[in-house]
Amino acid sequence: MSLRIVVTVKYVPDATGDRHFADDLTVDRDDVDGLLSELDEYAVEQALQISENSDDDVEVTVLTVGPEDAKDALRKALSMGADKAIHVEDDDLHGTDAIGTSLVLAKAIEKAGFDLVVSGMASTDGTMGVVPALLAERLGVPQVTLLSEVSVEDGTVKGRRDGDAASEQLEASLPAVVSVTDQSGEARYPSFKGIMAAKKKPVESWDLSDLDIEAEEVGLEGAYTVVDGAAERPARTAGTIVKDEGEGGKQLAEYLASQKFI
């Protein structure tokens, strides 16, 4: 038996940087350093654990859609232990929305071949959290999403989804799409050996023609949504700051009362 796992990862602008928009209202990627989205590290980790816990022959492929620099995200995942990587890069992808991204990912996943797709719960930049569900819909396979615990055995994926109202145990037959939360387990740090080994691992580059996608289906032109405007939130006017000299609690209560919270 063999198990083919594809992990979708995203190269995102560092949230601690000064993020803003370019003139066409897409995210300006030139001004801020990028990195592998932290939430995707958990996906890589779970894919590696599934691989390590399996008696089957498992291959873990990491896949990203993004500009040239996005290779950094793939290198990080390879140095953690993934076997190979696929980079979908095309100038026509600039400005692609979630619907378009899911199209590109789904076509690439189908081309790569898969039994299981593992994603993070959301990207740390767009934070929509919809791509795993969109992938399941496009691939026509079950979604087993937002898992804080995941296991694969005998062609079945099981997991625990902790929601607001209840904690649920889920189960589906492979092939399937899984997404994991930051509660699924701390992601490993790449070892020196892992970093050296990653340099020799294969990274395939595909463009839209490799995936039979027309330029009009993606990018700003193909987007199903339009951003009409973006405004920097006005800086909050300086608040009142008091030093507690024994009366801090009382003063705060006074403020809350003046704002009618008490």
Add this chain to the structure above:
Amino acid sequence: MAEVLVYVDHVDGAVRKPTLELLTLARRVGEPVAVALGNGAGDTAATLAEHGAVKVLTHEAAEYADYLVVPKVEALQAAVEAVSPAAVLVPSSAEGKEIAARLALRIGSGIITDAVDLEAGDEGPVATQSVFAASFTTKSRVSKGTPVITVKPNSAAVEAAPAAGAVEALSVTFSDKATGTKVTARTPRESTGRPELTEAAIVVSGGRGVNGAENFSIIEALADSLGAAVGASRAAVDAGWYPHTNQVGQTGKSVSPQLYIASGISGAIQHRAGMQTSKTIVAINKDAEAPIFELVDYGVVGDLFDVVPALTEEIKARKG
């Protein structure tokens, strides 16, 4: 006037507050038609009518509880086909966003998630979103198909607006995709008696400065004095002091209450991403240089172990 579908989030017939907020927003763009699914769907009608639903489409089936997400998508798709709405509004819960996404794909439409406001525009509903850890506000619209928009809790006031709320049975046929992901067990979360974090009007959060699980009782006591929900920073959750379900921030929950009180939280960007849209922000921290103070309407530089209990006592005294 065009109809607008509103997906109803309810627990056994009890409608959750974000759905009532959606009805307020829906009235700005059309006539709200509510879609209530699963056990107790019919019981939602009176509440929905009271808040503006002209019609309530209901369907009860075991599939909604026994399988994940897809049965609800298929029912909503059936509702879209029956009504041809001007837009579909769904609460921005984790499940709501998944339902909305799959629906959008099925009906060939764009999707906007986590709107914090909604208004009618010349080319369809215009959604306001808060992005990059709430440092920017964007205005967006769906340019293809029927706009599918998910809206964050606390984005609008709940308003009474009595309407007919005529109940109609929705006809749904499930495909084989609907039963792909089985829910094999469900453990309801134990109720704390406090409001749900994302829906609460007031949130009191504790962070690294709380310094231990046992000390969270003082955060809880303050929350209870205000009828508030309790939140925690990632540092407090990772240390095991408070459950992950209460984590506020980029990898946890995003909250937008009327009042947010941060105690012992320095205000790292990841935390700010989850609370920066709160209407009024208050912080208590020993460190006068903590970045959280850049956001506050009112800040107290002081030891939370002194300030929080004193505040709780004062609130209780004022409330009598």
